[in-house]
Amino acid sequence: MNTKGKAFRYPDNVDTDVIIPARYLNTSDARELALHCMEDIDSEFVNRVQPGDVIVAGWNFGCGSSREHAPLVIKTCGTGCVIAKSFARIFYRNAINIGLPILECEQAAQEIEAGHEVAVDFDTGIITDVTTGKSYQAQPFPPFIQNIIKSGGLLNSLREGSAND
Amino acid sequence: MGMTMSQKILAAHAGLDSVAAGQLISAKLDIVLGNDITTPVAVNEFKKAGFDKVFDKDKVAIVLDHFVPNKDIKAAEQSKTCREFACSHCISHFYDVGKMGIEHALLPEQGVVTAGDCIIGADSHTCTYGALGAFSTGVGSTDMAAGMATGTAWFKVPSAIKFNLTGKLPSNCSGKDVILTIIGRIGVDGALYKSMEFTGEGVRGLSMDDRLCICNMAVEAGAKNGIFPVDDVTLAYLKGRSEREPVVYEADADAVYESVVDVDLSAVTPTVACPHLPDNTRPASELHDVGVDQVVIGSCTNGRLEDMEAAWRILKGKQVAKGLRCIIIPATMQILRECVERGWYTDFIDAGAVVSTPTCGPCLGGYMGILAAGERCIATTNRNFVGRMGHVDSEVYLASPQTAAASALTGYITEYKEA
Numbered sequence: 001m002n003t004k005g006k007a008f009r010y011p012d013n014v015d016t017d018v019i020i021p022a023r024y025l026n027t028s029d030a031r032e033l034a035l036h037c038m039e040d041i042d043s044e045f046v047n048r049v050q051p052g053d054v055i056v057a058g059w060n061f062g063c064g065s066s067r068e069h070a071p072l073v074i075k076t077c078g079t080g081c082v083i084a085k086s087f088a089r090i091f092y093r094n095a096i097n098i099g100l101p102i103l104e105c106e107q108a109a110q111e112i113e114a115g116h117e118v119a120v121d122f123d124t125g126i127i128t129d130v131t132t133g134k135s136y137q138a139q140p141f142p143p144f145i146q147n148i149i150k151s152g153g154l155l156n157s158l159r160e161g162s163a164n165d
Numbered sequence: 166m167g168m169t170m171s172q173k174i175l176a177a178h179a180g181l182d183s184v185a186a187g188q189l190i191s192a193k194l195d196i197v198l199g200n201d202i203t204t205p206v207a208v209n210e211f212k213k214a215g216f217d218k219v220f221d222k223d224k225v226a227i228v229l230d231h232f233v234p235n236k237d238i239k240a241a242e243q244s245k246t247c248r249e250f251a252c253s254h255c256i257s258h259f260y261d262v263g264k265m266g267i268e269h270a271l272l273p274e275q276g277v278v279t280a281g282d283c284i285i286g287a288d289s290h291t292c293t294y295g296a297l298g299a300f301s302t303g304v305g306s307t308d309m310a311a312g313m314a315t316g317t318a319w320f321k322v323p324s325a326i327k328f329n330l331t332g333k334l335p336s337n338c339s340g341k342d343v344i345l346t347i348i349g350r351i352g353v354d355g356a357l358y359k360s361m362e363f364t365g366e367g368v369r370g371l372s373m374d375d376r377l378c379i380c381n382m383a384v385e386a387g388a389k390n391g392i393f394p395v396d397d398v399t400l401a402y403l404k405g406r407s408e409r410e411p412v413v414y415e416a417d418a419d420a421v422y423e424s425v426v427d428v429d430l431s432a433v434t435p436t437v438a439c440p441h442l443p444d445n446t447r448p449a450s451e452l453h454d455v456g457v458d459q460v461v462i463g464s465c466t467n468g469r470l471e472d473m474e475a476a477w478r479i480l481k482g483k484q485v486a487k488g489l490r491c492i493i494i495p496a497t498m499q500i501l502r503e504c505v506e507r508g509w510y511t512d513f514i515d516a517g518a519v520v521s522t523p524t525c526g527p528c529l530g531g532y533m534g535i536l537a538a539g540e541r542c543i544a545t546t547n548r549n550f551v552g553r554m555g556h557v558d559s560e561v562y563l564a565s566p567q568t569a570a571a572s573a574l575t576g577y578i579t580e581y582k583e584a
Contacts, residue, residue, distance in 0.1 A: 013353055013442060017550040022529035026232060026239035028206045040552040060354040060387060064548060065529070066289040068206055068305035089358050089389055090289055094305035144189045144319070154307050155214035158315065 001122040003080025003101070004130075005052035009114040010041060012058035016065040016091065020073045033069055034076035051078035054118045056109055058084065062091025071095040071102075081120050083127060083138070085109045096145055097154040103127065108136035122149075167417030169325040170392050171360040174300040174414050178283040186324035186421075194224065195299075195409070196258075196278055197312035198286030200268055201229040205246040206306035207287060211313060219254050220316030226258035226277055226286075227251050228268040231525045233261075236532040266497025266523045269293040269381060269465035273373075274497055279403055280395045281412025285309070285318050290465050290547065292383045295392035296376035298399055298413065302390045323389045325360035326351075327422040330367030332431035337581045339475065340375030341467055341545065341565035344382040345436040347428060349446030357387035359423065362416065364394055367430045373402045374471040381466045382547050385443040435580035437543070438563035441551045449568050449580035459542040460491045460573040461554075462566050463521070464528045467545035468496025470503055472566040477509040479570035479581060480516040486576030491518035492534045498523060518573070530554050536561075543572045 018041040020033055027033065038045035055074065061084035062070060071094045074082065081101045095102045101122055108127045112118060117130035125138040141149065151157035168176060168183060176184040178192035199207055204227050219225050227247050232240035244261075251259035258277050265271065269290050272278045280298035284291065287309035294301035304318070312318050328347065348355070361383045363376075371379070376393050383391030393399070395413045403411050435449040462468075462476045473495055485491040493513050495501040501523060504510045513520050527534030528546040536542055536555030542562070544554070549561035562578060571581040 015548075015550040017529070017548065017553050021552055022202075022231075022531060023535075023555075025202050025531075026237055026243065028202075028209065028243065040557045060357065063353060063387065064289065064550060066203065066287055066291075066303040066305055068203070068287075068307060086354065086357060088354070088387060090303050090305060090384075093308065097305060097307035142189065154311050155210055158311055159214060 002120055003052045003054065004119040005050060005054055005080055007054050007056045007112050007114055007116045007118050008045060008049065010055065010057040013060045013063055014041065014057050015063050016067050016070040019062065019070040020067065025067065025069060028069065030072050030076045034073045037073040037077045046077060049077050049079060052080040053078065054120065055079055055082045056112045057082065058109060059086050061087050063088035066090045068094045068098060071098055071100040075100040083108050096148055099149065099153045103138035105136050105138040108138065166421060167419035169360060169362055169420045169422065170394065170414055170416040171300050171325060171362065171390055172322055174281060174283055175320060175322055184322045186322055188322045189319060190322060191317050191319050192283050194285055194312050194316055194318055195282040196224055196226055196284045197309060198226045198268060198272070198284065198288065198291060199309045200231055200288050201233060201244050201247055202231045203287035203306045203309060205243045207309040207313065208246055208250045210307050210310040214310065216314040219313045222255045223257045224316065225256050225313050226272060227256055228260045228271060229262065229265050230267050230523065231529065232531050233265065233524060234522065264498065267465045267468055267525055270469055270496035273297060273377060274499060276406035276408045279407040279409055279411045280399060281414055285312050289384045290381050292388065292390050293377055293381040293465060295380040295383065295390050296373065297403065298393060298395035300390055300392065303384060323358060323360045324423045325362045326356055327425045328361060328363045329425055329427050330363060330365040330430055331427065332367055332429045333370045334430045334433055336583060337435055337567055338433050339565045339567065340371060340378035342433050342436045343428065343430065344379045345438050345446050345563065346433050348382065348386050348444050349436065351386055351426065353385060353442050353444045354387040356383065359388055361386065361388045361391040363391065368393060369396060369398065370430070372471060373398055374469045377469065378466055385547060435565060435568045437568060437578060438549055440549050440560040440562065443549060443563060449564065449578055452578035455562065455578045456541065456576055457543045457572055457578065458489060458540040459534060459536065460489065460569050461527050461534055461542060461544040461546060462569050463494025463496060464525065464546040465496065466547045467566050468494055468500065470500050472545065473500060473504055473509060475566040476570040477512055479567060480518060480573065481512040483516055483574050485517040485573045489573060489576050491573040492521060492527065493518050494521045494524060494526060496523055527554055543569050543578055545569050
């Protein structure tokens with residue numbers, strides 16, 4: 001599994017209210033919600049994002065609400081991956097549960113600039129800034145979480161008996 | 166090696182003698198919670214995965230609170246999805262309009278959650294129930310679906326920060342000022358992935374409403390859960406209320422903490438979190454130049470009876486400032502009823518405030534008090550992110566009910582001083 005695309009950069013503490021404002025949460029239709037992805041921090045994001053593009057952010061990405069709609073709209077927009085210095089814990093859990101690839105890598109999150117071409121290999125955790133040619137090694141997931149990801153999310157892994165056993 | 170209080174509850178629910186920080190476990194759940202925003206997503210996942218029954222109809226709680234009474238047609242459809250699911254699975258703890266309240270005020274009040282429980286809820290403020298001595302944490306809708314189907318959830322056992330509380334709060338401060346002070350000190354990711362364990366001789370002077378408010382905002386410091394020890398105050402609150410027998414856990418004397426933070430409650434002052442993060446705190450006394458257009462007193466953080474009483478003591482017989490909207494939202498029907506019976510409801514109206522039926526409403530920019538561009542609100546809610554209560558160019562200042570009510574009378578941010 002891998003992704004390749006251009007980088008969108010955001011600061012520390014990007015919260016779930018700017019990822020998907022609650023005023024739109026009167027529906028749970030992912031495609032309808034995805035039209036408002038990142039709206040309150042970057043109203044142009046949904047017009048510019050292309051399949052495979054990468055969000056690069058600082059500390060505590062996804063803080064705030066437990067709304068699973070947040071990783072869901074990022075995934076539905078076609079975003080290939082989120083790279084951050086750290087993730088808020090409910091966002092981290094939700095991203096894994098719904099199959100949005102996320103990687104913790106402080107140096108990559110610090111150095112990759114907006115608009116750079118980025119390639120990510122999820123099997124090895126290697127992030128490459130194609131524009132600069134520099135590579136970074138992200139934190140690998142524990143095997144338990146890798147199983148959930150490989151199964152395509154928590155509920156699939158439950159059916160296969162690889163989680164909660 | 167000794168365990169923290171949270172670790173002991175997790176070990177017991179995982180059927181293990183001991184657990185250590187970082188360990189991955191599967192734990193049995195006492196309550197699985199969802200609301201009108203997160204439950205429809207969970208119901209969809211539950212059905213898609215082919216599950217046809219919940220693990221225990223008495224251990225699932227579904228509370229309609231964010232957008233009810235239904236704010237629009239789409240919200241009505243979401244409520245309908247929850248209602249039909251609850252009905253078809255005979256969910257005993259389903260709370261619809263007329264019985265509902267804001268989930269994190271309602272479940273403790275109704276005795277649905279108790280000491281020693283292991284609880285997940287598809288709402289980030291599920292960490293509130295740690296005030297009762299439970300391990301309780303927020304998750305997403307897929308975890309809720311899995312929890313409803315299997316009665317278990319996976320956890321990475323958290324390490325903990327110990328908050329050693331000493332002294333007694335000044336009379337113009339409450340639990341809200343304590344938690345805002347702590348978040349201001351450690352930051353919005355200061356307890357990321359960790360437990361916040363509150364302890365020390367200062368605990369006994371904190372009411373249950375103060376403790377619920379403090380644990381409620383643990384997530385605003387990034388924490389997995391907040392937790393208080395069980396004492397006489399807890400047991401008195403649970404008596405005659407708790408549906409199940411409370412189980413008391415204590416941290417081991419040799420429990421390992423990542424760090425210890427000392428908090429002298431007597432030194433806490435009325436504190437306000439300025440836009441746009443809960444850790445951007447300042448003393449209320451330094452913010453007199455900040456004029457406000459709206460005051461909101463309510464939410465899962467501060468919509469409880471003591472919060473209503475604090476607001477009433479300040480507003481009764483007075484008038485809210487000209488040009489200011491003051492919106493008061495008791496968190497449950499029982500609290501609303503108390504406000505009516507005690508005459509507070511009339512006093513609020515006479516002061517020029519409005520009183521709503523229970524709802525999360527404006528806290529998350531849903532309805533019932535949305536801000537226009539350039540408007541400013543001081544609120545007893547829990548988040549002040551960009552656009553949280555309305556327009557992206559509006560501002561939310563977080564404060565205690567006392568500070569919010571005092572500000573309602575002046576029209577600018579004002580700390581309450583007893584006459």
